[in-house]
Amino acid sequence: MHSTKHPIAIEDSVATLNLTSFHYGAPGRGKKVYIQAAIHADEVPAMLVAHLLRGQLEKLDAEGRIKGEVILVPAANPLGLSQVMHGAPFGRYDLSTGLNFNRSYRHVATALKTALAGRLGVDAAANVALIREFARSEVAAWEPADNAATLKKILLGMAIDADIVLDLHCDNEAVLHMYTGTPLVDVIQPLADLMGARVLLVAKESGGEAFDEACSRVWWDLADHFIDAAIPPACAAVTVELRGENDVNYDYAQQDADAILQYLAHQGVLDIPTTALPAAHCGPTPLDAVEPLAAPHAGVLVFRKRLGDQVAAGEPIADIVNPVSGQVTPVAASRPGLLFASTAHRHLLRGMHVCKVAGTDSFRSGNLLSS
Numbered sequence: 001m002h003s004t005k006h007p008i009a010i011e012d013s014v015a016t017l018n019l020t021s022f023h024y025g026a027p028g029r030g031k032k033v034y035i036q037a038a039i040h041a042d043e044v045p046a047m048l049v050a051h052l053l054r055g056q057l058e059k060l061d062a063e064g065r066i067k068g069e070v071i072l073v074p075a076a077n078p079l080g081l082s083q084v085m086h087g088a089p090f091g092r093y094d095l096s097t098g099l100n101f102n103r104s105y106r107h108v109a110t111a112l113k114t115a116l117a118g119r120l121g122v123d124a125a126a127n128v129a130l131i132r133e134f135a136r137s138e139v140a141a142w143e144p145a146d147n148a149a150t151l152k153k154i155l156l157g158m159a160i161d162a163d164i165v166l167d168l169h170c171d172n173e174a175v176l177h178m179y180t181g182t183p184l185v186d187v188i189q190p191l192a193d194l195m196g197a198r199v200l201l202v203a204k205e206s207g208g209e210a211f212d213e214a215c216s217r218v219w220w221d222l223a224d225h226f227i228d229a230a231i232p233p234a235c236a237a238v239t240v241e242l243r244g245e246n247d248v249n250y251d252y253a254q255q256d257a258d259a260i261l262q263y264l265a266h267q268g269v270l271d272i273p274t275t276a277l278p279a280a281h282c283g284p285t286p287l288d289a290v291e292p293l294a295a296p297h298a299g300v301l302v303f304r305k306r307l308g309d310q311v312a313a314g315e316p317i318a319d320i321v322n323p324v325s326g327q328v329t330p331v332a333a334s335r336p337g338l339l340f341a342s343t344a345h346r347h348l349l350r351g352m353h354v355c356k357v358a359g360t361d362s363f364r365s366g367n368l369l370s371s
């Protein structure tokens with residue numbers, strides 16, 4: 001094992017910031033796995049899972065049981081973790097620009113479509129190696145204009161050539177759920193089953209260039225472009241939402257860390273005994289079948305349904321109670337589905353996020369992720 005400190009901001013006149021990564025196993029031998037926690041900074045469940053993974057990976061590495069390479073970044077956003085406003089952590093957006101820390105990653109496929117013209121054939125392994133080489137160069141050539149972009153370049157530089165990318169987050173309040181690419185369902189479903197995910201949201205393109213898609217979508221974008229070349233979806237990248245921001249306890253974290261290690265064992269990365277895969281709690285759901293609900297007016301948010309409940313179309317999920325006007329308005333989904341995530345606030349202004357319901361039939365288009 002070795003650790004690496006990556007400078008993000010090192011100017012003499014302002015605060016200094018570094019990112020730390022931990023490296024296990026050996027590069028170039030077996031699969032490469034990249035795991036990062038809390039790119040939105042105050043996603044504490046993810047950091048606790050990473051802490052437990054770190055202890056286990058150190059032990060397995062010392063015992064020679066890591067057959068590939070594993071990179072762990074246990075706190076992926078030192079910039080966001082340093083942002084506190086009036087006593088409240090504020091890690092989702094870069095305060096200096098207002099930009100979401102999990103958006104606007106460089107999508108290297110655009111440049112690779114030109115650079116690799118005429119160079120890919122029917123040998124899938126050779127194509128994978130060549131695409132990774134060019135993808136690494138493309139990320140290395142990124143010239144970040146600010147500290148947040150520097151951080152994004154460092155993270156993407158470690159992950160762009162990985163076989164497996166686990167991006168650990170949490171929601172405000174939620175049951176465990178995941179986002180991944182539609183072409184990756186078969187390889188990610190076992191992880192969803194091991195972790196007990198209630199929803200596996202899939203899309204070929206979510207919009208906004210989130211981290212997991214910056215790593216994975218390059219493969220099917222290139223496959224769709226170079227239709228005569230053999231290009232597999234060679235990076236299994238997934239965003240894992242580890243329940244809600246206050247679901248921080250050793251039981252959940254141990255359960256999640258054990259499930260991730262089991263997944264890596266099933267993938268041939270770790271030499272540890274494997275257990276049988278548990279029954280699935282869910283199958284894939286199109287991301288464009290998720291209905292986000294918003295407050296119709298200001299008021300107190302009172303839930304009538306619980307996270308994980310199945311709700312019918314038109315069935316009241318919550319009420320918005322305005323204590324001054326006395327107006328009480330139910331909030332309901334237009335389609336049936338599973339209530340899987342909600343705001344942690346209990347007083348909302350008009351238009352603020354209430355909750356998300358995962359249906360079964362696609363109905364949305366455009367940018368499918370929240371801002």
Ligand SMILES: [Zn+2]
Nearest residue numbers: 040043169170
């Ligand atoms: Zn997040």
